[in-house]
Amino acid sequence: MAVANASTAFTLRTSSPIRLAASFPHCPPSSFGTPTKYLPFPLQATRKRKVLFSQSWAVKNEFSEADDGGDAKVEELGEPTETLLYSFSPLPLLVVAALPGAGTVRSLFGPFVELVKSWNLPDWLVHWGHPGNMAVVLFAMGGYGTYLGFRIRYSDDVEEKAKAKDLHPKLLGGMFFFFALGATGGITSLLTSDKPIFESPHAVTGFIGLALLTIQTILPALFEGNPGLRNVHGILGSGIMTLFLIHAALGLQLGLSY
Numbered sequence: 733m734a735v736a737n738a739s740t741a742f743t744l745r746t747s748s749p750i751r752l753a754a755s756f757p758h759c760p761p762s763s764f765g766t767p768t769k770y771l772p773f774p775l776q777a778t779r780k781r782k783v784l785f786s787q788s789w790a791v792k793n794e795f796s797e798a799d800d801g802g803d804a805k806v807e808e809l810g811e812p813t814e815t816l817l818y819s820f821s822p823l824p825l826l827v828v829a830a831l832p833g834a835g836t837v838r839s840l841f842g843p844f845v846e847l848v849k850s851w852n853l854p855d856w857l858v859h860w861g862h863p864g865n866m867a868v869v870l871f872a873m874g875g876y877g878t879y880l881g882f883r884i885r886y887s888d889d890v891e892e893k894a895k896a897k898d899l900h901p902k903l904l905g906g907m908f909f910f911f912a913l914g915a916t917g918g919i920t921s922l923l924t925s926d927k928p929i930f931e932s933p934h935a936v937t938g939f940i941g942l943a944l945l946t947i948q949t950i951l952p953a954l955f956e957g958n959p960g961l962r963n964v965h966g967i968l969g970s971g972i973m974t975l976f977l978i979h980a981a982l983g984l985q986l987g988l989s990y
Contacts, residue, residue: 834928834929834930834931837919837929837930838923841916841919841920841923842923844920845920845924848920848924849924858921858924859921859925859987860987862917862918862920862921863983863984863987865910865914865917866911866918866983867980869906869910869914870907870980873903873904873907874903874904874907874976876903877900877903877904877907878904878970878973880896880899880900880903881896881900881904881966884897884900885966901952904949904969905949907945908945911938911941911942911945912942915938915942918935918938918983927990932986934979934982934986937975937978937979937982938979941972941975941976944968944971944972947968948965948968952965
């Protein structure tokens with residue numbers, strides 16, 4: 733009887749673990765249907781590296797997308813939103829613009845200005861009459877006179893040179909006269925519109941141009957004693973024409989300002 737109880741206990745102890753294992757089957761992790769613990773060690777290591785690599789690549793991709801978005805925002809913010817245009821104004825000449833005698837000139841021109849106002853001329857004629865006349869003098873007399881001066885210098889035709897020598901001083905002398913006379917018309921136009929007369933760069937360049945034209949008319953009388961002054965005369969004449977072109981541009985700017 734004792735032998736039968738011992739064999740029964742031994743049978744129960746050895747069979748119960750087997751039943752538990754059968755009732756709760758253990759399924760080890762697998763990779764593509766193959767249990768991981770049965771994979772060779774190199775394949776397990778390779779799979780872990782692939783997982784780590786894919787995770788790190790995803791993180792880097794998120795960072796790069798965030799950076800690209802930030803750069804795009806910076807570029808959008810950095811684009812210019814407005815453009816400013818500035819008109820030309822020779823600021824260094826404003827020092828010369830403070831010329832004395834404006835009050836005296838205003839008082840001298842006062843009676844004539846009142847006479848012009850009494851004529852009831854059209855506003856456009858008072859405003860643009862001076863610029864129109866001076867433009868004709870500059871381009872017709874000054875431009876053609878300058879061309880004749882170059883023909884005197886470089887032409888090989890004796891007859892052409894003779895005609896140019898006769899007409900060149902007449903044209904540029906007439907330009908000097910009409911410019912000096914036109915200055916009074918410009919002053920009258922400004923006073924009629926109740927504007928300052930000597931404070932603009934247009935007025936300053938006009939005074940400088942008339943002073944240089946005075947020197948230019950004196951130089952031909954000195955050619956016989958010093959032929960080298962012909963070069964100075966030609967260079968100075970070209971510079972004066974360039975100055976009067978700037979003077980005309982400043983006059984247009986002044987006319988459009990009021």
